[in-house]
Every structure is written in C-alpha cells, then in structure tokens.
Amino acid sequence: MPSPIALNPSSPSPSIFKEKEFNQLPSMTTAVSYLAAVQQADTRARSHDNSSVASTPPLSQSPSITTSSEDTALSEDDEHNGLVYPLIPPTSEQVFTTVHTEFGHCANETYRCISKHDYTKPFQEHTIEAPPYYILLATHISLFILHLLGHMRDFFGKHFAKSYFSHLMPYNGYAALNTDFDSFYTRRLRGRMTDCLCQPVTGVPGRTIVTLDRYSTDNNYTQIYTGGKTRALNISSYNYLGFSQGSGGCSDAVKESIRRYGVSTCSTRLESGSSELHVSAEALVARFVGMEDALISSMGFATNSTFIPALVGKGSLIISDELNHASIRVGARQSGAQVRMFKHNDMSSLESLLREVISQGQPKSHRPWKKVLVIVEGLYSMEGTVVNLPKIVELKQKYKFHLYIDEAHSIGALGPHGRGVTDYFNIPPRSIDVLMGTFTKSFGAAGGYIAGPKTLIDALRLRGHSGPYAEAMAPPVLTQVVSSMASIMGVVPAPQLTNSTFSLSLVGSIITPKDSAEEHSGMVPASLLPTWMNLHPALADGSEARMRIRRLAFNCRYLHAGLRKLGFIIYGHSFSPIVPLLIFNPGKLPMFVRMMRAHSPPIVVVVVAYPATPFETARARFCPSASHTKEDIDTVLRACDEVGGILDLKHGSCERWGIDEVCERAVELVHSV
Numbered sequence: 001m002p003s004p005i006a007l008n009p010s011s012p013s014p015s016i017f018k019e020k021e022f023n024q025l026p027s028m029t030t031a032v033s034y035l036a037a038v039q040q041a042d043t044r045a046r047s048h049d050n051s052s053v054a055s056t057p058p059l060s061q062s063p064s065i066t067t068s069s070e071d072t073a074l075s076e077d078d079e080h081n082g083l084v085y086p087l088i089p090p091t092s093e094q095v096f097t098t099v100h101t102e103f104g105h106c107a108n109e110t111y112r113c114i115s116k117h118d119y120t121k122p123f124q125e126h127t128i129e130a131p132p133y134y135i136l137l138a139t140h141i142s143l144f145i146l147h148l149l150g151h152m153r154d155f156f157g158k159h160f161a162k163s164y165f166s167h168l169m170p171y172n173g174y175a176a177l178n179t180d181f182d183s184f185y186t187r188r189l190r191g192r193m194t195d196c197l198c199q200p201v202t203g204v205p206g207r208t209i210v211t212l213d214r215y216s217t218d219n220n221y222t223q224i225y226t227g228g229k230t231r232a233l234n235i236s237s238y239n240y241l242g243f244s245q246g247s248g249g250c251s252d253a254v255k256e257s258i259r260r261y262g263v264s265t266c267s268t269r270l271e272s273g274s275s276e277l278h279v280s281a282e283a284l285v286a287r288f289v290g291m292e293d294a295l296i297s298s299m300g301f302a303t304n305s306t307f308i309p310a311l312v313g314k315g316s317l318i319i320s321d322e323l324n325h326a327s328i329r330v331g332a333r334q335s336g337a338q339v340r341m342f343k344h345n346d347m348s349s350l351e352s353l354l355r356e357v358i359s360q361g362q363p364k365s366h367r368p369w370k371k372v373l374v375i376v377e378g379l380y381s382m383e384g385t386v387v388n389l390p391k392i393v394e395l396k397q398k399y400k401f402h403l404y405i406d407e408a409h410s411i412g413a414l415g416p417h418g419r420g421v422t423d424y425f426n427i428p429p430r431s432i433d434v435l436m437g438t439f440t441k442s443f444g445a446a447g448g449y450i451a452g453p454k455t456l457i458d459a460l461r462l463r464g465h466s467g468p469y470a471e472a473m474a475p476p477v478l479t480q481v482v483s484s485m486a487s488i489m490g491v492v493p494a495p496q497l498t499n500s501t502f503s504l505s506l507v508g509s510i511i512t513p514k515d516s517a518e519e520h521s522g523m524v525p526a527s528l529l530p531t532w533m534n535l536h537p538a539l540a541d542g543s544e545a546r547m548r549i550r551r552l553a554f555n556c557r558y559l560h561a562g563l564r565k566l567g568f569i570i571y572g573h574s575f576s577p578i579v580p581l582l583i584f585n586p587g588k589l590p591m592f593v594r595m596m597r598a599h600s601p602p603i604v605v606v607v608v609a610y611p612a613t614p615f616e617t618a619r620a621r622f623c624p625s626a627s628h629t630k631e632d633i634d635t636v637l638r639a640c641d642e643v644g645g646i647l648d649l650k651h652g653s654c655e656r657w658g659i660d661e662v663c664e665r666a667v668e669l670v671h672s673v
Contacts, residue, residue: 082631083208083231083601101231102206102245104629110667111630112550113557115575116416117425126345126385129569131584131651139584139616146586150188185610193590194220196607202229204246207627209234209604232602235622235636240413240577241548242627243484244444249536253483254476256532261475269461273472276530281478282449283528288485289411289419289437290429291451293458296481297466298473300408300438301327303448306470308375309335310463311404311434316371317357319401321345323380328406332375338363344383347391350374354399372401378410378421382613382621384572384580386414389425396431404434412442413577417522418488418549424575445480447473479533487535488549490523490542548626552577555624555633557670562637565657565669567650571619574673579622581640581649583607588647589618595646599639634663 086105090096096105117123130136178186190197195216203210213228243250257277267273278296286294297303308331312318316337320328323344332339340357343349354372361368374396376387387405396403407420415423420437422429429435434452439445450460461467473481523542529535538544553575560574569582583589589607596603609618624633641659644650662669 082635083233086629087631098245099206099247101208102204102247103242103627104207104632106551106629108630111554112547113554113670114416114550115414115424115553115556123388123390124386124573125388126383126571128571129653131569131582135584135648135651136616139586142585142587143615146189146192150184153188154184189586190609191220193593193607195223196590196593199604200225201604205234205237205239205244206242207234207625207629207632208232209237211602211604230602232597232604233632233635234604235624235628236604236606237625238409238441238623239444239627240442240552240623240625241418241444241484241488241545242625243442243480243548249487249539250444250480250483253533253535254479257475257479260532263476264474265472267472268468268470269472270467275472275475275478277475277478277482278472280528280530281473281482284482284485284489284524285449286451287524287528288489289435289449289451290422291435291453292430293454294449294451295457295461295464296447296449296473296478297464298447298471298477299466300440300446300448302466302470303436303438303450304328304406305330305334306465307436307450307460308332308404309465310460311335312337312371312373315362315367315369316373317369319350319353319357319372319374321376321380323383324375324377325381325406325408328375328377337371337373344380345385345388347388347395350392351395351399354395354401358399372399373404374401375404375406378405378407379414379573379576379578381409381578382580382608382619384576384578386410386424386573386576387421389421389427393427393431402433404436405432407435407437408448409441409578411437412488413552414575416549418442418545439477439481443481443484445477445484447477447481482529483533483535483539484545486524486529486533487539487542488545490545491529491535491540492523492525551628552624552626554630554670555626555628557673558630558666559622559624559633559636561669561673562633562662562666563640564652564654565662566637566641566644566659567652567654567656568640568644569652577623577625579624580608580619581622582617582619582651583647583649584616584618586615586618588649589620591647592620592643592649595643596639599643601635603636603639630666634666637662 084101086100090105090107096107098105195214200212200214201209202212208231211230211232213226213230214223215226216223237244245251261275261277265273265275269278282294282296285296286292297306304325304327308318308328312335314336316335318332318335318337318339320332320339320341321344322341340353342353357369358372360366374392376392378387378389379385380387389405392403395401405421410424411420412418414420417423419429420435421427422432422435434450434456436448436450438448440447450457450464556577556579557574560570560572560576560579563570563579563581571580571582572578583592586609589609593605593607596605605620605622607618607620609615613619622636624636638659650656657665
C-alpha cells in the first residue's frame, strides 16, 4: 500500500513520495533539496514537547494515493512553481493524504468562510457596470473591422480562389447546414482564436490540469500536436468541491462499484436499467435537497429538455428568465406552452408580467391558464448572479404560480451545508414546487435530478422522455454521486436493534423501527447507502466535506473581491463560484488566454463570447474550487493584475488596491465584502 503524504513525529524517517515516483522525477537535485527541507522541519518539530503536538485534521482518509509519473512530473519548472509540491514544505504537525496537484494542501483555518445570506443587508442586485466610452467605441470598431475583413475574404475567395475556398461552399448542390451568419462567425471570427478554445487536456481536472501542447500553421484551421504536455493551474473547471479526484474515498467506492456492477446497465430505466444503486441515489437526493421524492437522469441537459414538456403543455404558460440556460429554452419550446420572458433577476419586471398574464389569460380566448410555471436558475452560469429567491417566494404566495428552480451550478456550491439556494437563503425547500440540479459540478459526476412531491415525480417517471428512451445512469457515476453527496450530509451509523428502538404504530398496530436520523438533522442514515460502501471516517462524519464547502466559499469571495480591488469590472454574486471578468474587446480575448497560459506558472482560463454572450460583453470566466489554496488565488490575481495592465482591462469604479495589499489583507477583504 503506498504511503500517504504525511509527516508523523513517531516515524523515524519521514517520506513524502513513493519510491517509483521519486526515481522518475526529472530533477533529482530539486527533489532531494525539497525532502531535505521537509526533514529539517520535522527535526525542528521533534525538538518540541511531543505531547503538545496537535495534528491537523487530514484532508482525506483514503489509503490509496496513486499518481502516475506522467501526471506528477512533467517538467522541472513544476517543482519550482508550486503546482506539484507546495512551495512551503509541510511541518510534522500537518497530515495531508491528498495529491497536491488534485487537491491543494491548505491547513490554515483562517482561509475558510461560510456561504449564507445576510438578511441585515439588502439583496445584492445584478448591476451592470459600464466601461468608459472609449472602450465601447474600440470594441465596436474592432467588431466592424473583423466583419469587414471577413466579408472581403469571403468575396475574393468565392470569385478568385475557388479551389482554396471549395471546402466552404455547398457540395454537389446540397444546402449548407448552418445559416450564413453562423458559418461566417465560425470561419472568420471564432476561427481566429481556435487555439484558445476546446483545449485538449488529460488527467484529473482538479487544482491543476495537464494540457496537450499544439500549434497551427494554417491560421487555426487545423491543429498539430507536438506530443508535449504542460501542467497548468486550473481555474476553468466546474469541479467546485474538488470531488473529481483520481484518488480518495469516492474513487475507492467507484472502483468497488465497477467490480460489482460493471460500467453500464445497458438499458433504459423503464426497461431493465434500474438497479439498487438508482433507488438508493434517488432516495439520497430527495433527502439531500429536502424534497419528498426525486428521480435522476443520465444527462443534465436532458433533465430540463425532456422533463419540462412533461410538466406543462398546450394551454399552460411558462415565464422564464431571459438568461436561462439553453436546456430550459429547448424544453420550453418542446412543451407547446406559451413562453414569456422577464428581465434577468428583475423582480419588478416579473411581477408586472404576472399581473398582465394572469389578468388577460390565454391569447384570443382569454380563458384562465391551466398552469403558470415560473422557471429560474439558482446560479446563472454566464453572469454568476444568484436568484432573488426570497422575493420570488413572496410573489409565489401572492400570485399562486408554480416555481421551477434549476440548481445546476448552485447545488453543493452555495449554503452553509452545500444544499443550494434554499440553504443559502434559509428557505424551506418544500416551498418550491420543483427543484432541478446536475451532478456534473459539485459532485464530480454526470447527469441530473428532478425533485418534488412524490405524486409529481411518479408521473414524471412515466411521462418524461428520459425514462423510456435515455440510457440509465452508469453504476460508477451513481456511486460517485452517492459517495460525494453522503459525505456532504454525513452518515449516521446504523443503530443496534434493541427493545427501545421499536415503537407502536397507530396504523394497523405495526411495529416499526424509529428513524435514528431524527436525532441527527440533515444527516443520512446508513441504511440509505449500499451495504458494501464503507466511507472513510473523515467522509462519513462530514468533516472533510464541510472543510471543502468553507474553502470554496473563501476562494470565491476572495477572487471576486480581489479582482474588483485591482480595478476590473466583475459580474456576479460575491459567493458565486463563477467569476466573470469583463474584457469587452474581441481582439483582447485570445491575447488574454495566451498571456495567462504563458504566465509562470501557466494558468488555464476560459473566455466566453458570442453566442453565449452579446458581442460587446465578451468575458473571461473564472471557476475557483475548494481544491485551490489561498496561494493559488494569489497567483491568479497577480497574473490578472499583470495581464490586465498590459491589455488595459482595468475599468472598474471600485476603490483600487495594489496587488501586494490585496494578497496580504485577503482575510479582511473576504469578511468585509
């Protein structure tokens, strides 16, 4: 069994790396010097009174830390920039059993925060800070030049270089699959920055990620892979709580599930694809979100697009936020219901629309609507804004509509217990009719869920298209969902059956065991988990997940506040794990990505432009996670400060601080936002 990354005063010779990994390090001198520094720290700790040494709670209790040399040692620079090993060696009091590249070592309890709404302050409205006029002018001029040059190249290519341009023309009389503008945008605008998009990666998308090096000799029409790899700081993945690990308690459970169940059920849920894992996962999800029942789907996008048509139909009305996800829009169109939109997170716009549609009824006939369904997102993926749930619940009680909340990004990432927007605002979950969410973000898995009243969920199992047509969720994915979600909730040990554990039921005089979880509000009884799943103590008692939730809240708040203090225009809520940095000018988008990638250490970022956002509000979208350390966020802030100064991106009106002051006063900054 490989030894974890741990330093114990009782062990005669501290060891951090396995022998195989040590022999494959590219620089023996660097590794030896690092181990020497660790040994010196251990020796200093031995000189103190051993009885006074208090061990720091471990980040994970997994006994199986396995990393390949390919993922741990790619270049000599990795050892110096803190991507593979921490820059500050751990002391003998600190026990870390996670791989630093997947989940950063951070034992400082001051770098923690609790995500919850402060009702003493007004709700943080979605404010759009406008840049200076010269930035808007330069942005529109850049867009005009790009369109002009693109159309000129299309014109000359069609008339003077047909052989070169033939791959862009309809073939044998067939019409083009894309519209004229979509084709033009793909070829002439998006094609200019293909090297900055769809970056191929390998390995675990944790704190760091390994990218495959490539280049182009034909203006990004094709990409040539060099065979090299680069490890970079990952600030672009949805791995909010860091559960997507190659080692740890969850991965151990997944390995065991593959041995027991294989890798697929090879059928749909309504045929022969349902297993005990599906039943266990659905019961666990319902308990986690605080609903009566839940069903799961193998794809997050399909959860919205296939179940919304089963909820409403002709004669019904869907009221949708204008920035709702594409999956919601697809589901609304397929339902056949009337669709009306209101301004993003604008409660006055929603209320005025409700008054209009309820008073007027259906078009032409003016009959009352069969159903009025309001669909919003808990956390919006492009803006980083949080729904104003208290006001929507107030409007729901007043106008008696049904409420559907998409918590794809908020579940697991918001709230003191990671239960989403209802937990963040401390609102009873059952005051919402339907809660939807995905497992692809905070839980490190795939698929989605719908939760609500049992009668509704039972109807959706039959009427939703996912039940009879979609492949059932694979057992390894289900195991990842169950293990990560159970670790967030905490597991109540199975009680011993004694005379005191039974009570007399009034219905039929049936003897039934008491629910032991009643004494542990919010925790899950061990009976809901598969009998073969044995979570490690730090996962079972919920301590590790609580640490992850608090680390995520600190990192999000610190990055958001730090960028604002540096002078950038930042959208979104301060607790949002999505932090959009406005760039505006389309020519600066690829430069921002390339300069961040050329930084030391390299940083992988995602930029978002049309059609996901309007042309003039292009942005970079940072996604901090619990796996990042405070030093990682410092690295991102320093890189943004440097690149932002070169590209002239600092147009915010907030009081500005220097980068050193931001890093030194991080804790103060987080708690003062």
